[in-house]
Amino acid sequence: MKRSILIVDDEKNIRSGLAMAMELDGYETLTAEDGSAAWALMGKKDVDLVITDLRMPNLSGGELLKRISSAYPRLPVIILTGHGTIETAVEAMRGGAIDFFTKPVDLDRLSLVVKKALSTTDLYAEHEKLKAEVAALKARNRYDRIVGKSQKMVMLMDTVAQVAPTRASVLITGESGVGKELVADAIHELSTRSKGPFIKVHCAALSESLLESELFGHEKGSFTGATAQKKGRFELADGGTIFLDEIGEINAATQVKLLRVLQERSFERVGGEKSLTVDVRVVCATNKDLLKEIEKGAFREDLYYRLNVVHLDVPPLRDRKDDIPLLMTSFLTQFTQENNKTIEGFSNAAKKALLAYEWPGNIRELRNCIESSVVLSRSSMIELDDLPPSVGRSDRSAQLSFDVGITLQEAEKQLIISTLVMCGGNKTKAADVLGIGRKTLHRKLQEYQIDEE
Structure with missing residues (x-):
C-alpha cells in the first residue's frame, strides 16, 4: 500500500510542486492550504508524514506541529521555512519536527529525509509488533523465560511440557550459551515438584575433592577443615529437583556414588556410615559428547544410560535464526527498563548485522551484545556502530579499492x-x-x- 504524505502550504505553486515530486517518488499526496484545513483533513484521512510551512493564516505550522505532537507523537513532521525564520524552524525541531528545509526546497535532500523518516516509522512499528508477539508467546506458554517460535524450539518446549510431570531423569545437551539451564528451570517449574526445592550444582566450578562433599555432604572431622556436619545438595533437594550442570566434568569416584543414588535413592555422607534416602529428580546438562567420553574411558556407560532416560538437545542459535528478532526485542525491552533508557528498536543496518552473525556464543552472546548496545547507544535506535565490533563487522564485508592518481x-x-x-x-x-x-x-x-x- 502506498504511503500518504500531507503537504501544507498557503502558496499553491509550492503545494503542487512538492506533491508532484513526492508522487514521482511513489507516494500518495494530500494537500491543505493552512494548518486548520490540514488538521481537519487528518481527522478523516490516514497520513504517514506531514510537510508543513511555518507561516500560514488561520493555524500556523508551529501550532499544527503542537497538535500533531500531542495527538500523533509517532507521526513525522518536516518544517518548511523562509530564510528569515530559521530560528523559528530550529525551535520547531525542539518541538518535535524531524527536520526543516529553507525555500526553495532541495528536492533530492527532501526525498532522502522523507524516505528515512518513513523507514524509521516502519522500524518503530515492527518493534511494537515484535513486542506484542513476544508478550503473546509468553502468555501462551506456561514457562515464559524461553522465547522462540521456530519449529525446533516449539518441538523442544512441547517435549519439556510432556516430560516435566514425570519422574524421569533428563539429560540436556547443547553448545555453551544455548540456554540449557533455562530448560532445566522449565522442567522443574512445570513439574509436580515445582513447590519443592530446586538445587543447582555447577560441577565444573568445584574441584574433585570438594565435589563429592558438596553433592553428598560430610560428617564432622571427616577431613581437614570439616569442623561441622554439612548436608549435601542431594539432601537439600529432597522432594524436589537437582540440576547437575556440566555433568561430563565429574570424576570416576563421584560417578560411582551418583550411579548408586540413581539406582537405590540412597547414599552416605563423606566420612559417614548411615545411609540416607532421598526423593530427588535428577536433571543434568553438558556441552560434551558423553558417548565420546565413554569411548575414552572418562565417563561410565551405565551412568550415562541412567541419566539419559529422556534426552533434550537445545539447538544453537545459528539453527534457529527465526527466533533472533524475538530475542533481540525481548532483551531490548529488559535492558532499556533496567538502565532507564528510551530505545525503540534497531536500525536496518544493525538488524541486518545481528541476523547475519553466526553467534558462536549463542543466546548468552546475543544477550550480552544487546545489553552492551543499550548502554552505549546515544539515540532512540540501536545503530550498527553501537554493536560490538565482532558483530557489527559481520555485515561490512563489501570493500572497494582505488588506485592513487585516478580522478x-x-x-x-x-x-x-x-x-x-x-x-x-x-x-x-x-x-x-x-x-x-x-x-x-x-x-x-x-x-x-x-x-x-
Missing part, C-alpha cells in the same frame, strides 16, 4: 557501479546506500554514461 570523477563512477552491483541493480536501494536522491543517481548514470543494464 575524483572516475572514483565516483566506480563507486556508483560497485554499489549498483551490490544492490542487484536496485537503483532506489543504491541511491539510499550512496546517500543521494534517486533523481541524482539517474543524473550521474547519464553523466558517466553507465549502462543501466
